[in-house]
Amino acid sequence: MRALLLDGALRRRDDIAAPAPAADEALVRVLRAGICNTDLELARGYMGFRGIPGHEFVGRVEAAPDPALAGRRVVGEINAACGACLQCRRGFQTHCERRTVLGILGRDGSHAEFLVLPARNLHVVPDEITDDEAVFVEPLAAAFEVLQQVLLPADGRCAVLGDGKLGLLVVQVLRSAGLDVLLVGKHAAKLRLAEAWGARTALADGGLGEPFGLVVECTGSPAGFGRAVTLTRPRGTLVLKSTYAGRANVDLAPIVVNEISVVGSRCGPFPAALEALAGGRVQVGPLISARFSLAHAKEAYTRAGQPGTLKVLLRP
Amino acid sequence: MRALLLDGALRRRDDIAAPAPAADEALVRVLRAGICNTDLELARGYMGFRGIPGHEFVGRVEAAPDPALAGRRVVGEINAACGACLQCRRGFQTHCERRTVLGILGRDGSHAEFLVLPARNLHVVPDEITDDEAVFVEPLAAAFEVLQQVLLPADGRCAVLGDGKLGLLVVQVLRSAGLDVLLVGKHAAKLRLAEAWGARTALADGGLGEPFGLVVECTGSPAGFGRAVTLTRPRGTLVLKSTYAGRANVDLAPIVVNEISVVGSRCGPFPAALEALAGGRVQVGPLISARFSLAHAKEAYTRAGQPGTLKVLLRP
Numbered sequence: 001m002r003a004l005l006l007d008g009a010l011r012r013r014d015d016i017a018a019p020a021p022a023a024d025e026a027l028v029r030v031l032r033a034g035i036c037n038t039d040l041e042l043a044r045g046y047m048g049f050r051g052i053p054g055h056e057f058v059g060r061v062e063a064a065p066d067p068a069l070a071g072r073r074v075v076g077e078i079n080a081a082c083g084a085c086l087q088c089r090r091g092f093q094t095h096c097e098r099r100t101v102l103g104i105l106g107r108d109g110s111h112a113e114f115l116v117l118p119a120r121n122l123h124v125v126p127d128e129i130t131d132d133e134a135v136f137v138e139p140l141a142a143a144f145e146v147l148q149q150v151l152l153p154a155d156g157r158c159a160v161l162g163d164g165k166l167g168l169l170v171v172q173v174l175r176s177a178g179l180d181v182l183l184v185g186k187h188a189a190k191l192r193l194a195e196a197w198g199a200r201t202a203l204a205d206g207g208l209g210e211p212f213g214l215v216v217e218c219t220g221s222p223a224g225f226g227r228a229v230t231l232t233r234p235r236g237t238l239v240l241k242s243t244y245a246g247r248a249n250v251d252l253a254p255i256v257v258n259e260i261s262v263v264g265s266r267c268g269p270f271p272a273a274l275e276a277l278a279g280g281r282v283q284v285g286p287l288i289s290a291r292f293s294l295a296h297a298k299e300a301y302t303r304a305g306q307p308g309t310l311k312v313l314l315r316p
Numbered sequence: 317m318r319a320l321l322l323d324g325a326l327r328r329r330d331d332i333a334a335p336a337p338a339a340d341e342a343l344v345r346v347l348r349a350g351i352c353n354t355d356l357e358l359a360r361g362y363m364g365f366r367g368i369p370g371h372e373f374v375g376r377v378e379a380a381p382d383p384a385l386a387g388r389r390v391v392g393e394i395n396a397a398c399g400a401c402l403q404c405r406r407g408f409q410t411h412c413e414r415r416t417v418l419g420i421l422g423r424d425g426s427h428a429e430f431l432v433l434p435a436r437n438l439h440v441v442p443d444e445i446t447d448d449e450a451v452f453v454e455p456l457a458a459a460f461e462v463l464q465q466v467l468l469p470a471d472g473r474c475a476v477l478g479d480g481k482l483g484l485l486v487v488q489v490l491r492s493a494g495l496d497v498l499l500v501g502k503h504a505a506k507l508r509l510a511e512a513w514g515a516r517t518a519l520a521d522g523g524l525g526e527p528f529g530l531v532v533e534c535t536g537s538p539a540g541f542g543r544a545v546t547l548t549r550p551r552g553t554l555v556l557k558s559t560y561a562g563r564a565n566v567d568l569a570p571i572v573v574n575e576i577s578v579v580g581s582r583c584g585p586f587p588a589a590l591e592a593l594a595g596g597r598v599q600v601g602p603l604i605s606a607r608f609s610l611a612h613a614k615e616a617y618t619r620a621g622q623p624g625t626l627k628v629l630l631r632p
Contacts, residue, residue, distance in 0.1 A: 046569070087549075087550055090551075092550060092551055094575075095550035095551060095574065095575070149575070222568075225568060233403075234403055234408060234411035235406075235408055235411060240568065240571055240572050241572065242568075242572065243568075243569045243572045243573065244569070245569075246567075247565050247566060247567050247568075248565075248566055248567075248568050249563050249564075249565050250563060250564055250566055250568075251562075251563050251564075252538075252541060252556065252558075252559075252563075252564050252566075253362070253559045253560070253561075254580075255556055255578065255580035256556050256557065256558065256559045256580040256581065256582055257559065257580070257582060258411065258580060259411070259465070259579070259580045259581060259582055260579075260580050261577055261578070261579045261580070262571065262577070262578040262579075262580075263575070263577045263578075264570075264571035264572040264573070264574060264575045264576050264577070264578075265572065265575060266572055266573060266575055
């Protein structure tokens with residue numbers, strides 16, 4: 001099959017064997033895949049991943065242990081858990097000690113014609129959601145994770161740092177929860193999107209006024225952390241969503257002095273994301289910057305890495 | 317009066333005017349003061365403090381707005397709050413936007429013969445508590461702050477990093493809450509103290525086994541943070557108590573990937589600390605390394621800064 005392969009460098013290949021599903025796995029034909037900042041970080045060495053990258057996708061089930069799944073259009077949770085370790089027994093399957101993660105850790109991903117995932121990871125996509133929209137279920141679920149982890153501030157004020165793909169999804173999720181959201185970003189066009197969704201906006205280099213009880217850091221850069229700490233008021237909560245290769249040089253003292261809680265946040269609930277998309281409560285169409293065929297996957301990565309680009313989609 | 321003065325360098329002076337209490341303040345004659353790591357950090361430039369350092373003390377009230385306080389032996393909360401700002405109205409007086417902090421921020425401290433504090437900051441010390449012990453009320457309250465901020469892990473296992481003064485107080489507080497505590501430190505003699513209090517111990521350079529649902533970082537060094545992150549299990553809580561001048565070079569990705577909560581923790585409840593000392597549930601005698609007179613305060617700071625030293629006390 002055709003696929004993108006990361007083995008030190010990114011290579012497009014047409015001679016990769018299609019994956020063979022294990023007994024509990026489904027074989028999925030990829031209809032559409034997305035390129036995430038994490039994929040760009042993997043290409044830079046984050047996690048030391050070798051294999052086919054990609055964890056955002058919508059696909060059609062070609063074969064599955066449960067025949068009822070065959071032929072269905074699905075999205076898939078990316079953590080394949082063992083079900084038996086301490087974390088799994090505690091209910092934290094996304095933190096399974098022996099997990100593989102689609103296109104990130106020990107499991108080939110979605111930037112290919114086919115992928116395999118445990119059948120229990122799959123969610124059928126309602127007809128109201130288009131293929132393009134369904135690709136956003138995974139990152140939108142990650143945005144909903146914020147609501148699962150923190151108490152919302154009593155004064156309803158919160159700030160999101162970073163006007164990239166994830167930041168713009170988090171803005172919509174926080175707006176859907178009724179919060180007064182300030183998006184801090186660098187790109188006027190992206191800030192205008194957020195304004196259309198009812199958020200206030202500010203350029204990152206300006207003064208930002210009173211600090212916030214809830215700040216969500218989505219800049220994807222080491223510099224964002226210090227700025228987010230400064231924006232968080234005493235006893236407030238800073239949700240950290242950015243992952244990147246490399247280290248940050250940070251002053252930890254304000255976290256202690258202001259007794260801030262920094263909450264790391266990763267994968268989230270697929271059902272919440274599917275419901276929000278099916279109900280039209282979150283808009284992802286404006287987040288699509290470009291579409292490439294899998295044959296031009298390397299060009300797609302280049303485009304995805306250009307400043308200002310939002311989601312780049314791949315089709316087989 | 318005699319005092320230690322920090323104005324770029326540390327100087328012992330005998331010609332400082334005794335402080336004049338404002339209408340809501342009490343004048344306190346210092347009976348005993350302690351040297352905290354924060355004082356050593358102030359001397360290195362942390363917070364840019366200029367004035368008389370010191371925030372740990374027990375003293376006798378010489379004059380107070382409420383005559384009932386006169387002559388009483390007291391300890392004092394170090395944050396002098398305005399009572400009117402947003403943080404004060406939210407009940408977070410220790411985070412008052414206009415606060416002064418004894419010997420740390422805009423207010424002369426306890427390494428002197430006299431100090432002033434708002435009378436509402438003072439707590440009368442029960443007779444069962446000696447002067448030496450009472451000096452530990454402030455740092456012990458900071459140790460109790462951990463119990464106010466986090467949920468205790470269901471499996472009862474927790475780890476404390478750093479076998480200094482604060483770490484040894486935190487160990488006792490967590491033991492008093494019934495937890496199974498592992499203290500990770502560098503000094504065999506200090507680890508033996510913790511063992512006598514029922515903690516398990518390990519040297520910092522060894523393997524530490526399974527990660528913990530609750531980790532308290534008390535090393536006072538930038539390197540401690542990364543180690544503490546590694547010791548915290550997915551979805552666990554890392555309480556950050558160390559403050560120091562300077563920045564830490566940290567890999568933030570494990571916080572996101574493991575969805576760890578990092579909780580900054582500073583000043584805590586004086587009543588809990590007074591009760592624990594009066595009831596003999598926390599032992600501070602073994603934490604006293606040396607006593608100096610205020611006349612030899614500079615030598616006392618030198619001693620306090622030597623590796624392995626625990627609490628150094630100052631008397632007038």
